[in-house]
Every structure is written in structure tokens, then in C-alpha cells.
Amino acid sequence: MSDGTPTKKAPYVVPIGPIHPALKEPVQFLFEMEGEVVKKADFAPGQTHRGIEWMGMHRNPVQIVHLTDRICGICGVTHSLAFARAVEQIVDIEVPARADYIRVIIAELERIQSHLLWAGVAAHELGFDTLFYLAWRVREESMDVIEYITGNRINYGLVQVGGVRRDIVPDQHPTIKKCLDGYRDLLGKMLNLFLNDTTISIRCKDTGLLTFEKALELSCVGPTARASGVVKDVRVDYPYSAYGDLDISPILPSAYGGGINGDVYDRIVVRLLEVAQSVEIIETCLKEMPDGPILWESKLPKLLSACKKAHGEAVGRHEAPRGECLHYVAMDGHEAPAMWKVKASSYSNLHSWIPMLEGEQLADVPIIVASIDPCLSCTDRVAVLRGVKRDLMTKEDLHRLSVEKTRRIQGC
Amino acid sequence: MALPMIREILAQVFKIPATNPFPARFLPPSVTEFLKKVGAGEATINPPVATPPRFRGKIVYDRDGCIGCNLCIRVCPAHAIEFIPETKRVRIYVTQCIFCSQCNDICPKGVLTMSPEFLLGTEDRFAESQIVE
Amino acid sequence: MLSMDVILVTILAAGALSIIGIVVGLILLGIDRRISARMQARIGPPLRQPFIDLKKLLSKENIIPENAIPSLFNAAPIVALASSIVVLLYLPIGSMMPILGGYGDLILVMYLLAVPALAMVAGGFASGSPYATVGAQREMVSMIAYELPLASIVIAVAWLLYSSGIADPFALSSIVANPIWSLVGPIGMVGLFVLLLTFAWVSPAELSKIPFDTPEAETELAGGVLVEYSGKNLGLFTIAQGVKTLVMGGLAVAIFFPWNLSPLLGLAGYAALAVDAVFFFAKVILLMILSVTVIRTGLARFRITHVVTLFWVWFGVAGLFGLSLVILDSVLAGWF
Structure with missing residues (x-):
């Protein structure tokens, strides 16, 4: 330009989403591009709010625990476990030890299948469909075992307030062990295919960087945080169920030999190594599982009346495959909880998108977006609609609205 | 340039595919007609994958x-x-x-x-x- | 100058070859999908799946986006298909000499090969969608990128024929008549092999297949240049893709593997033509499986910057290296 302003190409805007092949769930991105480079990124979640918390506040805890299975399509046990743990703290339920071990086994099986599912999605985002098919093919082994233990593939319905609904009997051990051995053999192959492939490493190394400081600042959780070197794992920091009895440590990308860069490649490393860790955990749990009951109270009517009498509030935490998942429950002597709040793991990770995406190429947007393993249906808690126009709510607006609602509820 | 997948796919060509086959090999012109034929024993379908023990169905x-x-x-x-x-x-x-x-x-x-x-x-x-x- | 008869025969032959080209091209796509599926442990669609897809596409209406320039948008698929078919007419099919052989040579084929890509670029820009615009820009960049190695292959072949004293070194008929491997010594063999490998990597780029499918990149651009195309227009692009696959295979066969079966079997006349044509298509299928299917199944997608680096630096160097070996060989052959 001749008027002295710095010459630059006019940035153009590329919208991605809410519906786009790069996104497995609806979220809207707006990118200001210069050529192929993302200059500015913004995103708008809240496209797939389902009002599940509202549904829960009209039901009793025994009903909600199965509603929580449906919060996420992949984490079938994460939310029910976190919710059940919150209710158990309020009602003061001592979960039998055997149930704790079964909960850990199913949670770790879920981690295996979730990480493999993610690995497949990541490969697909890289345009590597062969690896995607392979990862999902081997994922089926864990799905089969989950189905074998719980009865169903996705909505396990295994966790009950005060324990689990189905036992793992010794007859089932050989099938589970066979699957675990299969994964142990497979891990080397998966690591080789993902980490030694030149076409993958040139796309993933130094892509979508999230520094240690940024990860701390944004309170990232799960593999996203660990890949940036943040040692953070609810299973270790705040042991629950049978995790306290187990000797585990958070997996950092340095475990594979390299340094910690906090790029997409490191996130692949962390997730693949966590699959191996989960295999070991399940093996240990199967070996050390104590005998005993699997439910605090097998008669549901008694459990219901115990829940009805309870007063108090509690937070249930669980290290989901994507990071810490948190359920806040408050009960006040009614059938239904007075308050139920779900914080899915992706909620903490979404904001890491902005620093990761800015300065990257458009071609890497899908893999960077997928690299935090976003689960938007779990995350979306609010959708604001005014007529047909969509308003953006700031923190102040939300605060004002909550104050208004509190006043309305209290009737003053 | 390391491309470990090339070896993998070349080996896979000679292995049996992992996919579960569809009930019919090709989409029949009319599904209901086809099912009728199956009922009458004139045609066969690939059976669905068996449900696990203690499956929760209808x-x-x-x-x-x-x-x-x-x-x-x-x-x-x-x-x-x-x-x-x-x-x-x-x-x-x-x-x-x-x-x-x-x-x-x-x-x-x-x-x-x-x-x-x-x-x-x-x-x-x-x-x-x-x-x- | 030409008699009516010759023109009539040419038109008839061209028509027949176009239809054969379209059918074989679609079968090629089917084989590619099937083999690729087997490599991924899937069963894969039946071989006639591209025909089923095409039938459906052609029965659907064209949707023209509001922002599009309709004339350019609708012309692009027709130009793409027409130019791919014209290239086919310049290619020798087995022992049958190219129908339009008298009117152009390898240089023209190279230019014509660029036309379908250009049509896609034009169609992409005319779509009025940001995805298509980005896709069209990428298509242009990758086109420029793979031209350099392709050109070095063509020059090497022409140089070889020229230095061997063969008249008309750029004509495809003379390239086919004199298999290049027989014109070189050991050093030239190495050079030609390097060029063959280069060509094997240029083919998927020319056909916009993974890892070079950045212009269409499904996961980032949702189909890129083709994002707004639907119905009949998309059907035409599908046919063009099939014919282009056949053309790239045919070009590879003509340059690197021009041998025919009929002299071996002692056939003549129409039988020889038929046998050679079948043999030609078999060679094309084999080459396409090796260079397109294996590469597209076994690799992840490159960024556009990688495509440029790969073709300008690595395959550019490889092409020039092969070319210099071929030249060195013929110079040495002249000395001794």
C-alpha cells in the first residue's frame, strides 16, 4: 500500500463448523486467515446443549446414575462414577472394596477404548484413514470385553450408587486376560505406526504447541496437560476407589524418550502410553480383587430411602480418559437433588485451543482441534437463545442472571 | 523417510478382511422381498453378530x-x-x-x-x- | 487434404475410445477402492460401485450456489472431462497408434494434463465458497509444484530419443516404438529408474490423491475445490477423474513399459490389437495399484508446504538427477 501503512494481505475469514467434517461434534470456529496461516482464532461452543442437568433435577439419584451414562457417548462410566461418588459422600455410603476394584477395571477399559478411538480420529484428521481403520479395529477388542463384562457396548449401566451392578467372576478372567495380552503385543506396533511414520511426525511435531506455563494458566487437565509436562492426574493426586492401592504415576511424554514439547505428537505419545498403563492396572486389579459384596445395599428401595433422607453437598471427581471430570451434587431431603452440576473434562481443555491454533496452518486445524480430544456434548451446559438471535453471554451477564435466578428461587 | 504402514498394508491385502459382512452381499432391489425369501428359505443372510451374555435388549x-x-x-x-x-x-x-x-x-x-x-x-x-x- | 473417410474413421474411433476410456477409467476407480479397502482390512465396495455412484449423481440436479458464477461453475466439469478424454486420444493403446497422433506430441499431452486441474481451479474460484477458494489456491500451488519433476521426465525421454537419432523424439508413437530401456547403458538404466520412481510419485499428485489431496482435503476443506459441486457436475468430475487415472497410467505405460504381447504370441491384425489393448489395460491397472493405491493408503496427507518442498526439492532433484544420468549415459555411449 502506498499510504505508509504496513503492507499486508487482507485477512479473510474461514468459518469451520458448527457442522464440518473436521469436527466430530458441533462447535463453531472462526479463523482470520492470512494465506494458509491462522492469524486469529475464536470458537463458540454451546451448539449441542441438551439440558441433561435439568432432567436430572427431576429424578432421584438412582435414576440419574443411568442418565449420566448418556452424557457422553464414549465415557460410559466416567460420569456415572463421578456422580455416584458425589452421592455416596452425601449419603455417607461405604462402597465395598470389591466394587471399587470393578469400578477401576471398567474405568481403565474405558480409557483404553477411548484413547484408541481418539487415535483413530487423529489419524483420520491427518488424512490417514488406514491407521484410523486399524486403530478402531483393535479398539473393538476392548469394546468386546466391556460388552462381555457389562452386557452392553456403550451405555454400560454398571455403576450404581453404592457399588456396581455386575460382578466380574473368575470364569470371565481368561477372556479379559486374553484381550489385555493382545494389547500388550499390539502396543509396539501401534507406537511404531504412529510415532515412526514420517508423514505423521512432520505433521504433528511442533504443531499445536501448548507450553507448560500456558497449560497451567488455563488449568488444562488430562493428557492435554500431561503432554505439556504438567504432572496432574486425579488418580494419583486424589486417589479414590481402588486407585489408592495401586502404584501408578502420571505419564509424561518424556516416558517415550524424547523431551516435553507440548505438541500434538506428545499428546499421541501420552495417550498411547496410557493405554499400556491401563492394561497393567487392569491386570493388577484382577489379581488383587478382594472377595465380598459388590453393592452397599442390594435392595434398591432401601437405597432410595437412604438417598431421600440425605442432606448436604459433595463433589465427585474422576480422571476420565480426557482429564478430570467433576460432578457437584447438593441434596436437601427430597427425592431429587437440589442441584446437580456437571463439569466435563473437555470444559477445562477447550480454551487451550486458542493458543494452540494461532499461527498454525489451516491444514493443521483439524488435528489440533482433535488433539485435546474434545467432547462437546458433555461440555455444553448452556445454550442461550433470544428469539432467533443468538447472544453471547459475558461473565457479568451470567453472574447477573444467576443472582436473579437465586432470588427467584428463594422468593425474595 | 520411514513409512511403516506400507509394509502393514501390503501384508493386509492377503489377509481376510475384519469387517462383519452385511446381511446380504449386495443391496437387494427390495429389502422386504429379500426378507420374505429368507423366511421362505430361498435365500440366506449373513447372521448378525451374536449378542454377549447378559445383554440388555428389549x-x-x-x-x-x-x-x-x-x-x-x-x-x-x-x-x-x-x-x-x-x-x-x-x-x-x-x-x-x-x-x-x-x-x-x-x-x-x-x-x-x-x-x-x-x-x-x-x-x-x-x-x-x-x-x- | 484429408479424405472424408479418414475423418469419419477418426471420429468414430475417437468416439469409441472415449467410451472405452470412460468405462475403463471408472473400473480403475473401482479397483482402486477395492484394493485400498482390502489393505485397510475392509471388504470394500463391488467393482461396479463407481458406475452405481455415477448413475445416481447423473440423476440428480445441479445445485448452483448463490455466490457462484454459473457459466464458469458449469463449464469447469465439462472442460475437465473433455480435456482428459482428448489426452486419452493422444495415447497409444497397446499396439494401436494414437488416434490423434499426427496432431500433437508429448509436450501437448503435458499441457493437456494441466487443463483438468486448471478447470478445477476455475470451478473452485467460481464456486464462491471460502473452502473452494482455499482449495483452488492449493490446487494451483500443487500444479506448479509437480510440473518440474514431470518436465524433467519428459525432457529425459526426448533427449534419449533425440540422441539415439530417432526422428520426431517428442512424438508418442516413436517413444512407444523405441522402448527407452533399450536405448541406454547401465548408468542410464539407473537414471531411468529414478525417473520412473519420480513419475510414480507425480501420478498421485496429478490425480489429487492422498498424500497430495490438499486441494480437496476432506477433513479440513470438506472437499475443497469440489465442495459446492453436486449432481451432474460432480458426476462429470468423477468421470474426468477416472479418465485421468487411465491417462496417467497410460502415459506411464507408454513411456516406461511400452512392450506388447502380440509379437511374442505371433498374432497380427485385429487379434493383436485386442490382445495388446487388454495387456495395456492390465499394465495400467498394475501401475495404478502400485503408484496410486499403495501410496494413498499408506500415507497421511501432506500440508501444502510439504507438497511444494517435496516436489521442488526432493523430486525436483531426483528428476534432474535422473535426467543427468540419462544424459551422462548417452554422452559416454557417444565417446566409447
């Missing part, structure tokens, strides 16, 4: 054993069970059922069970097959 209700205690309605997360006061029995809407089988757990008489039947798709949510009573 609910089965033993009407005669029911005492109308309403407990199942209290634990049904999906409000899929309706009490019919005239007959003192329940009616279960399969389209609403989420197959948690919690009603089976709570039923004092054990009249509710889960069958392995899972092919339940239909366009009418009040079809005869979708209501158990």
Missing part, C-alpha cells in the same frame, strides 16, 4: 406375576413405564426405554427381564412391537 414383561407395586416406575430413568390403574398393571414404551434394566433389579416378583432382541427400529413409536404390556 424388555420382557410377565403380566400375570405382576403385583402392581409401582416400584419399577420409581427407578425408571426415562419415564418409560406407565401404570394403568384399571388393570393394576404397567405398560412399557420400548421407544423410551434406555435399557438400563434397573426395573429388573427392583422388581420384587422378578417379572421384568431383558431379552437379547435388539433389532427394534421402526418409524412408528406406538407400534405394537414398541409397547410391552
Whole structure:
């Protein structure tokens, strides 16, 4: 330009989403591009709010625990476990030890299948469909075992307030062990295919960087945080169920030999190594599982009346495959909880998108977006609609609205 | 340049595919006609993958054993069970059922069970097959 | 100058070859999908799946986006298909000499090969969608990128024929008549092999297949240049893709593997033509499986910057290296 302003190409805007092949769930991105480079990124979640918390506040805890299975399509046990743990703290339920071990086994099986599912999605985002098919093919082994233990593939319905609904009997051990051995053999192959492939490493190394400081600042959780070197794992920091009895440590990308860069490649490393860790955990749990009951109270009517009498509030935490998942429950002597709040793991990770995406190429947007393993249906808690126009709510607006609602509820 | 996948795919060409085959090899011109033929034994289909033990499929209700205690309605997360006061029995809407089988757990008489039947798709949510009573 | 008869025969032959080209091209796509599926442990669609897809596409209406320039948008698929078919007419099919052989040579084929890509670029820009615009820009960049190695292959072949004293070194008929491997010594063999490998990597780029499918990149651009195309227009692009696959295979066969079966079997006349044509298509299928299917199944997608680096630096160097070996060989052959 001749008027002295710095010459630059006019940035153009590329919208991605809410519906786009790069996104497995609806979220809207707006990118200001210069050529192929993302200059500015913004995103708008809240496209797939389902009002599940509202549904829960009209039901009793025994009903909600199965509603929580449906919060996420992949984490079938994460939310029910976190919710059940919150209710158990309020009602003061001592979960039998055997149930704790079964909960850990199913949670770790879920981690295996979730990480493999993610690995497949990541490969697909890289345009590597062969690896995607392979990862999902081997994922089926864990799905089969989950189905074998719980009865169903996705909505396990295994966790009950005060324990689990189905036992793992010794007859089932050989099938589970066979699957675990299969994964142990497979891990080397998966690591080789993902980490030694030149076409993958040139796309993933130094892509979508999230520094240690940024990860701390944004309170990232799960593999996203660990890949940036943040040692953070609810299973270790705040042991629950049978995790306290187990000797585990958070997996950092340095475990594979390299340094910690906090790029997409490191996130692949962390997730693949966590699959191996989960295999070991399940093996240990199967070996050390104590005998005993699997439910605090097998008669549901008694459990219901115990829940009805309870007063108090509690937070249930669980290290989901994507990071810490948190359920806040408050009960006040009614059938239904007075308050139920779900914080899915992706909620903490979404904001890491902005620093990761800015300065990257458009071609890497899908893999960077997928690299935090976003689960938007779990995350979306609010959708604001005014007529047909969509308003953006700031923190102040939300605060004002909550104050208004509190006043309305209290009737003053 | 390391491309470990090339070896993998070249080996895979000579292995048996992992996909479960479709019921029919090619899409028949008319699915209903094809199913009729299968029923008459003139055509064969690839059977569906077997359901696991203790699979939770379509609910089965033993009407005669029911005492109308309403407990199942209290634990049904999906409000899929309706009490019919005239007959003192329940009616279960399969389209609403989420197959948690919690009603089976709570039923004092054990009249509710889960069958392995899972092919339940239909366009009418009040079809005869979708209501158990 | 030409008699009516010759023109009539040419038109008839061209028509027949176009139809054969379209059918074989679609079969090629089917084989590619099937083999690729087997490599991914899937069963894969039946071989006639591209025909089923095409039938459906052609029965659907064209949707023209509001922002599009309709004339350019609709012309692009026709130009793409027409130019791919014209290239086919310049290619020798087995022992049958190119129908339009008298009117152009390898240089023209190279230019014509660029036309379908250009049509896609034009169609992409005319779509009025940001995805298509980005896709069209990428298509242009990758086109420029793979031209350099392709050009070095063509020059090497022409140089070889020229230095061997063969008249008309750029004509495809003379390239086919004199298999290049027989014109070189050991050093030239190495050079030609390097060029063959280069050509094997240029083919998927020319056909916009993974890892070079950045212009269409499904996961980032949702189909890129083709994002707004639907119905008949998309059907035409599909046919063009099939014919282009056949053309790239045919070009590879003509340059690197021009041998025929009929002299070996002692056939003549129409039988020889038929046998050679079948043999030609078999060679094309084999080459396409090796260079397109294996590469597209076994690699992840490159960024556009990688495509440029790969073709300008690595395959550019490889092409020039092969070319210099071929030249060195013929110079040495002249000395001794």
C-alpha cells in the first residue's frame, strides 16, 4: 500500500463448523486467515446443549446414575462414577472394596477404548484413514470385553450408587486376560505406526504447541496437560476407589524418550502410553480383587430411602480418559437433588485451543482441534437463545442472571 | 523417510478382511422381498453378530406375576413405564426405554427381564412391537 | 487434404475410445477402492460401485450456489472431462497408434494434463465458497509444484530419443516404438529408474490423491475445490477423474513399459490389437495399484508446504538427477 501503512494481505475469514467434517461434534470456529496461516482464532461452543442437568433435577439419584451414562457417548462410566461418588459422600455410603476394584477395571477399559478411538480420529484428521481403520479395529477388542463384562457396548449401566451392578467372576478372567495380552503385543506396533511414520511426525511435531506455563494458566487437565509436562492426574493426586492401592504415576511424554514439547505428537505419545498403563492396572486389579459384596445395599428401595433422607453437598471427581471430570451434587431431603452440576473434562481443555491454533496452518486445524480430544456434548451446559438471535453471554451477564435466578428461587 | 504402514498394508491385502459382512452381499432391489425369501428359505443372510451374555435388549414383561407395586416406575430413568390403574398393571414404551434394566433389579416378583432382541427400529413409536404390556 | 473417410474413421474411433476410456477409467476407480479397502482390512465396495455412484449423481440436479458464477461453475466439469478424454486420444493403446497422433506430441499431452486441474481451479474460484477458494489456491500451488519433476521426465525421454537419432523424439508413437530401456547403458538404466520412481510419485499428485489431496482435503476443506459441486457436475468430475487415472497410467505405460504381447504370441491384425489393448489395460491397472493405491493408503496427507518442498526439492532433484544420468549415459555411449 502506498499510504505508509504496513503492507499486508487482507485477512479473510474461514468459518469451520458448527457442522464440518473436521469436527466430530458441533462447535463453531472462526479463523482470520492470512494465506494458509491462522492469524486469529475464536470458537463458540454451546451448539449441542441438551439440558441433561435439568432432567436430572427431576429424578432421584438412582435414576440419574443411568442418565449420566448418556452424557457422553464414549465415557460410559466416567460420569456415572463421578456422580455416584458425589452421592455416596452425601449419603455417607461405604462402597465395598470389591466394587471399587470393578469400578477401576471398567474405568481403565474405558480409557483404553477411548484413547484408541481418539487415535483413530487423529489419524483420520491427518488424512490417514488406514491407521484410523486399524486403530478402531483393535479398539473393538476392548469394546468386546466391556460388552462381555457389562452386557452392553456403550451405555454400560454398571455403576450404581453404592457399588456396581455386575460382578466380574473368575470364569470371565481368561477372556479379559486374553484381550489385555493382545494389547500388550499390539502396543509396539501401534507406537511404531504412529510415532515412526514420517508423514505423521512432520505433521504433528511442533504443531499445536501448548507450553507448560500456558497449560497451567488455563488449568488444562488430562493428557492435554500431561503432554505439556504438567504432572496432574486425579488418580494419583486424589486417589479414590481402588486407585489408592495401586502404584501408578502420571505419564509424561518424556516416558517415550524424547523431551516435553507440548505438541500434538506428545499428546499421541501420552495417550498411547496410557493405554499400556491401563492394561497393567487392569491386570493388577484382577489379581488383587478382594472377595465380598459388590453393592452397599442390594435392595434398591432401601437405597432410595437412604438417598431421600440425605442432606448436604459433595463433589465427585474422576480422571476420565480426557482429564478430570467433576460432578457437584447438593441434596436437601427430597427425592431429587437440589442441584446437580456437571463439569466435563473437555470444559477445562477447550480454551487451550486458542493458543494452540494461532499461527498454525489451516491444514493443521483439524488435528489440533482433535488433539485435546474434545467432547462437546458433555461440555455444553448452556445454550442461550433470544428469539432467533443468538447472544453471547459475558461473565457479568451470567453472574447477573444467576443472582436473579437465586432470588427467584428463594422468593425474595 | 520411514513409512511403516506400507509394509502393514501390503501384508493386509492377503489377509481376510475384519469387517462383519452385511446381511446380504449386495443391496437387494427390495429389502422386504429379500426378507420374505429368507423366511421362505430361498435365500440366506449373513447372521448378525451374536449378542454377549447378559445383554440388555428389549424388555420382557410377565403380566400375570405382576403385583402392581409401582416400584419399577420409581427407578425408571426415562419415564418409560406407565401404570394403568384399571388393570393394576404397567405398560412399557420400548421407544423410551434406555435399557438400563434397573426395573429388573427392583422388581420384587422378578417379572421384568431383558431379552437379547435388539433389532427394534421402526418409524412408528406406538407400534405394537414398541409397547410391552 | 484429408479424405472424408479418414475423418469419419477418426471420429468414430475417437468416439469409441472415449467410451472405452470412460468405462475403463471408472473400473480403475473401482479397483482402486477395492484394493485400498482390502489393505485397510475392509471388504470394500463391488467393482461396479463407481458406475452405481455415477448413475445416481447423473440423476440428480445441479445445485448452483448463490455466490457462484454459473457459466464458469458449469463449464469447469465439462472442460475437465473433455480435456482428459482428448489426452486419452493422444495415447497409444497397446499396439494401436494414437488416434490423434499426427496432431500433437508429448509436450501437448503435458499441457493437456494441466487443463483438468486448471478447470478445477476455475470451478473452485467460481464456486464462491471460502473452502473452494482455499482449495483452488492449493490446487494451483500443487500444479506448479509437480510440473518440474514431470518436465524433467519428459525432457529425459526426448533427449534419449533425440540422441539415439530417432526422428520426431517428442512424438508418442516413436517413444512407444523405441522402448527407452533399450536405448541406454547401465548408468542410464539407473537414471531411468529414478525417473520412473519420480513419475510414480507425480501420478498421485496429478490425480489429487492422498498424500497430495490438499486441494480437496476432506477433513479440513470438506472437499475443497469440489465442495459446492453436486449432481451432474460432480458426476462429470468423477468421470474426468477416472479418465485421468487411465491417462496417467497410460502415459506411464507408454513411456516406461511400452512392450506388447502380440509379437511374442505371433498374432497380427485385429487379434493383436485386442490382445495388446487388454495387456495395456492390465499394465495400467498394475501401475495404478502400485503408484496410486499403495501410496494413498499408506500415507497421511501432506500440508501444502510439504507438497511444494517435496516436489521442488526432493523430486525436483531426483528428476534432474535422473535426467543427468540419462544424459551422462548417452554422452559416454557417444565417446566409447
